[in-house]
Amino acid sequence: VVSTQSTWDYFVQKGRMQPLSKAVELIMNGAIKTSLGVDATSDVEVSSLMSDFKSSCAIKLFNQHKKTGSFGCPNMKVLAEKIIAGIPPNPLIKKAEATPMKPDNPDKSPYFINIALKEEVLEQELMKILINGISYKYPKKEKILVDFSSPNIAKELHVGHLRSTIIGDSICKVFEFLGHEVLRTNHVGDWGTQFGMLTAALYDAYPDFLAKKPNLGELKEFYQNAKARFDKDEEFKKRSHQNVVLLQSGDPTITGAWKYLCDLSREEFQRIYSRLNISIKEVGESFYNPLIKSTIEKLEELKLVKLDKGAKCIFIEKAKIPLIILKSDGGFNYDSTDMAAIWYRFMDLKCDRLIYVTDIGQQLHFNLVFEAAKLAGWHVPPKTRTDHAGFGLVLGEGGHKIKTREGGSEKLIDLLDEATKKAYDQLVARAKENGATTIPEELKDSAEKIGMASIKYFDLKQNRVSNYKFSYDRMLDPKGDTALYLLYAYARLESILRKVGHDPAKIQELALKAKIILGHEKERSLAFEILKFPEVIDDFVEELLPNKLCSLVYNIAVKVGEFYENCKVIGVPEQDSRLLLIASSLKMIKCILNLLGIDPLSKIQTSNYTYN
Secondary structure, eight states, rough: OOOHHHHHHHTTTGGGGOOHHHHHHHHHHHHHHHHHOOOOOOEEOOOOOSSSSEEEEHHHHHHHHHTGGGGGOOOOOHHHHHHHHTOOOSEHHHHHEEESSTSSSSGGGEEEEEEEEEHHHHHHHHHHHHOOOSSOOHHHEEEEEEEEEOOTTTSSBBHHHHHHHHHHHHHHHHHTTTOOOEEEEEEOBBOOHHHHHHHHHHHHHTTTTTTTOOOOHHHHHHHHHHHHHHHHHHHHHHHHHHHHHHHHHOOOOHHHHHHHHHHHHHHHHHHHHHHHHHOOOOOOOOHHHHHHHHHHHHHHHTOEEEEETTTEEOOOOSSSSSSSETTTOOOOOOHHHHHHHHHHIIOOOOOOOOEEOOOGGGGHHHHHHHHHHHHSSSSSSSEEEEEEEBBOEEEEEEEBBOOOOTBOOHHHHHHHHHHHHHHHHHHHHHHHHTTOOOOOOOOHHHHHHHHHHHHHHHHHHHHHOOOEEHHHHHTOOSSSSSSSHHHHHHHHHHHHHHHHOOHHHHHHHHHOOOOOOOSSSSHHHHHHHTTTTHHHHHHHHHHHHHHHHHHHHHHOOOOOOHHHHHHHOOOOOOOHHHHHHHHHHHHHHHHHHHTTOOOOSEEEOOOSSEEE
16 A cells, blocks of 8 residues: 555655646555555546546446455445545545536446545645746656658748648657757758759759859749759750769769758758747758668568569558568669668667657558568667657648649748738737837837747647648637737736736745745636646657647636636735746746747737737
């Protein structure tokens, strides 16, 4: 039986936040052992109704032990009450009661055990946030590689790259927050037969490009013109194929042209990454190209490779198609590169976990790569782990893929520009409503931050695996579940602390001499919402779903509003406690927004008047 002291020691260890559900689960596991004499998990989870937590252990144990009389209990209610009677005095649980799943028919209903925590527990956890900061670390530090964004050289980032880029960044931020070593990896498409075509076009148009590097302007147009010429001009096509051979052999002229095209693309990519505040290291297909031959040889030595119609393949059990690691013409493909990459990542970098963030249509391909790596002994679960964090499409409001007027894919830079413009127009309109005669220059900076935050949040709040309809109006709604709503909520809370002259240093001083007391139901509701953070982070680590973090920060902001509407803060006996509750709310909102790649604004300037 787990002692209440050991439970408490676990709960308060090193001043860090801990999942409240785990602490309660330890006590309930002990209660099951005491009352029933069996070892079982109590399956404690956050409750959405009636209480803080609920446990379905009485339902599970009653059904599992029916043949032996269900511990002498005639129904689930009696069994639930028997387990509750085994709960020892402890510093966490205030109340536990058997609650029917079907209140209108309690005699035949399954029974949950609903559990409420003592207010002192919530108060102490909030004070922990204020004094020690938001610290939640995993006991084992891992090396985790996140493969995301991954655009193609000589092509512009389009709206399809939006999800991979910002979902991948959020995944990285969460694992970095937890203390893991995270390798942010941009697997750019910088190798392949298309570079024979592009280098030939570059050399034709600018034969002295190494001495006088031209500005190619729209790379997309340059690529399209080269492709059109490749399809029609046999002599150009022949030289393009020859350039591929020269590039692979390291010819200095063709390699110089290739490097120039890559550098030009990187500049364009970086413009977008800078606006979205994305940090990522390029490790493109060209890096893995020299590893492919030896990787195939390793797979052949393991007798995993079979010839099929002249191609070298790996057949995965129950899969309808094989991995083709060498085409029948002797060429390499995506399968070749990805097998070399997974070998390098597990065997050379010694990664513990690999996360690939691509569209959901590539899930089958990556599942085959993961299974092949298992067969080769490079990926050895549970010691190592692989995840394909697939995502759905970004659609226009009509439910179709977002397209330009010409029918092409919407450029991501245009999407960012439009979001900033609409955010600026909205701020200007509000400024004029407030009587502004001049528009301050800083509005442009605010608009850029709001625009980028709105795009990120609107995407991340969607279920990752689903398609969603993109809408500027819904994205910039100040009253909905949007970044703008959260930014305004954060600014309002900051303004309350400024009104009483409380900067972060003074809040820290206050936290050392005062404490939070949760005397009002709205205070308690807000506190419990804040303290769901560890459970949500635990779910994120397993599921890689940023929308759950979005739901949490939005719910906290809503409950902050309910608290402020019902509980006066300044000039009441509870002032110090409530200021500390606001400060802990601010810390948590800021922490979660940062994990989503969003920096909150302490003030939002709309005119000569500051909106708080």
